[in-house]
Amino acid sequence: MSRIALLSEQVASQVAAGEVVERPASVVKELVENSIDAGAKKIEVAIRRGGISSIRVVDDGFGMDRDDALLCLERHATSKIRTGDDLASIHTLGFRGEALPSIASVSRFRLATREPAALAGTEVIVNGGKIESVKDCGDAPGTQIEVRSLFYNLPARRKFLRTENTESSHVEHQLHLQAIGHPEIGFVFVNDERVVYQLPPTTHLRERIRDLCGAALAAELLEVPEFAADNIRIRGFVGKAGVSRSSRAQQLIFLNGRAVENSTLNFALREGYHTALMKGQHPVTFLFIDMDPAAVDVNVHPAKREVRFRNSAEIREAIVEAIRRTLETDRAEWSATFRAGTSAETANEVSGFSFLVSGSPAPPVPETPPLIPIHEQVALRRDWGAFPQPPRAPITPISPIPPITPTEVSPTSPTVPAAAEPIPPAFPDPETPSAQDFKILGVLGKLYVLMENATGLVLVDQHAAHERILFEEMLKRMESQGVPTQRLLLPLTLQVSPRDADWITHHLDVLNRAGIGLEPFGAGTFKIDSLPTFLRGSEPSQLLREIIDDLRETSAQTSKLRLGEHMIAKTVCRHAVKANDVLREPELVRLIQDLLACDLPYCCPHGRPTMIQMSYSELEKKFGRKV
Template structure:
């Protein structure tokens, strides 16, 4: 009886491999440009036609290839970047699989021209559907040029899934921006259908991000390091936030990634300053020893795994939170051109001449409240990880931005109207009071002054196996939160005590949510996020709501409290707290300027 299992032909195997690597023209460009960067190129030029379907041409000035290497590069699993099994555990190059070129060649008509330094002439190869048709000598400068024509000409099923030329060209542009932001030391140019869309010369990371992404938005620097991890990058103020993650550029050892751990840490740090549904504009460069991260997860190499996931998460969150806590726009809405750094510097960052209501971040909150009388209540919230090098903070100004405003009155018993020297300021009194109460509650937590209340009649919780295991493993941490869960046999637990702040709420649901997040995310990230959810809910229900008349003394006291806390531009639910109408804008409306 003949065997039903057959070995695939080389051509079919290459097409299957291409399906994993070559999704659209943009993915072809990613592989070719990454190869150019690995080859030491300092100038990379891209030209496409018809969105990349008719032509993709990548030229570089890297070290080039000999005739023998050029032929070997088109064989599957042929690479110069790995020599033994050990190399796979510490990958330091962008490419390493040896699959990209043969996969691309199998679904296109490919022309490769390359010349290495010292060679008299270059080599030109022409392949059609992965089959070598010609090998000739050619004259060219040192480097490599690869032309991919008629992509998917022999796989019509893949061709029909491509979008319009304009859409594909847009994806190509986005891919080139991600690559260019990663390597500001390399010059890039991108031409589509004969029209140059961008050209950037070698420069600094700030210059590259400003030109390609931030445009007119100012950028603030962030930096920090631990024993095994360093972070650097830039972020823009809240008004530059986007409705998608398209402007979030995160890199691991120069490789662009979309990692859930990294994105969660970023969003957790930006939560106090961004409206819900908005995402920051930032570029974050994370350097970590290659053996601490696994990039061999997926052929596209967009996914990674960290050996110390929680440390990576907490470091990113702490460094960004520290930089954001010193951001000057929190009170004024205006962003002076200053830079903030999360590592100590012998020269302090310049101070803006305008008064701001900003208070220092977590570090100063700890210093203020550690001086308070000790409480019998246990400590429930840790400061940023000790392994992050803190930044020396400056004492807060005596008069803050909001305290310096002159109260005009109330509008619709819901908005406070104020004036500064140059603007009319409108404050949503509920959002402001909610934000102040949230910050005050959070500072109580930092000061170890949260109170726990024992339940006269304990609540019974029937937990899943995973939740029960989490409740046992994190019994101590839950106790520090004021939550006491006692085993009652099997997966049944008795809730005997809760924080006073949540005694009259749906406490069982809160505890279940906490256990669920601890199970999915790990204790450090879950505690921070759930704690903020809890405090924001309490704050919302414990302050003035809707129309509520206030006298001048009450309005002025609210303004002073806004300056006394670590204030932010939005309430915990994402609503803006204040809006500023400059005098010049009012003058233009009334045609006075």
């Protein structure tokens, strides 16, 4: 007797439902995507008991006639593709023709639909995959679907559902994705007869983000200047440097209107942020990618969450470049925030904290040797190892420092005493702020530089600031002069897997330019005879494996010097000024000048902020002067 038999249609549908319908949120996702594909301008979703008891989705799309209403409940029946070639160019959110029959097979299902020009609509009742009735109805144009008693005929599957609150949160998350991905559509969400939100259609994505995520987050987002390259268009919003989360919960990426997950996209975002992101943190993004559907495969997973790209490197390069340009625009806005130096009137209103206060003499300064620029001073204090300091323009020796008044540091002052001649600003761009745009008030805890500008109080972490300065200086020197290398006394061997060996063979020139001396030494084995001098560790082979992993996650156009940036960051952390290092006023001025001249002045190489602004408005609120 044959042991193999065909499954019944009902069982086959339930098996398919296990792939498509995981929980109530999956039902909401599939039904809302169908509504969007139907051209709906308003979608209402109502659930009870987390969607376990009932789910209702109502839209004002183009609806269906009776034949289509019955046919859509058959497996693999769809209006969105016709041939196998259509799978290579999917323009809709749904296309598999599995959602409705799968949902109907595990619930008590009602479909009511009507075309705008039709006199009457069609109502279809289905229980556990069996059609019970088909009749006319008088519902409004569009489609209304009700799903009750989800998994009532699969009790084992029903036991795997979480609490009602947990399932409700998953449903709301799915609606968030759809509402952000399609701001031109109005959404209404009702949970247990309570209206959670009503989102009107909007023409601007920031308004939809503000409605869903709050004004505070919307204010921390940067609009991505529309970027187009190689038939790829990127737009949306990303968080400013320092705005991050410990998970990817707010890292939303939409590909051709579909919320997707892909490791290539995640790596590209992290690489685009570079040192503006702390380790272990993830950027806040609302990123939209539009590209040729033929260049991406969305038919990877039944739930259509995952995608694959025909050319991963191409999309990665585009995202990295778009994020980099966006952060550059943030630098201009950041500079404007800290610009507009304090006027003489404002300066005179502040009573004395330090050596820049009107009418207060400077504190006595002991006899000191001639002043040395801060970089050279730090170089004398600590061993720089493989990164000797380049010659820098000396500062005019001032010993001791004479009293300095606000008028002496004001950029509008007509005359400045020769003994206190300010350091010439090193900023050719008039829009870039300089140290002269601030009034230094003092140093708090021998770490935080307190300054005032036209908008309020500014605090600078002198250690983080100096880290950023040294980090960028080292990188630029390495890019211009090359990576300093050191030959090993005894060459090492590195044995790798066949896939890693193939990758290393194809990238030997890159590794050699990065200061790593590698050459083949047998099957799956390489000989190492030199390493970058900044690599310190008892296990060079393990360090090299980490570097190779870093390089594999780096895009082709990114500087290969990034492979050692974490080592450089550690090096500058050791050599930067510390919390208890006392800096004199001209050294502080030089520190602020060099910081403002950096490419990413607002964060250290580890992603921590270097400078914080507290506006007068914030201070007035804290002191109860303003509500």
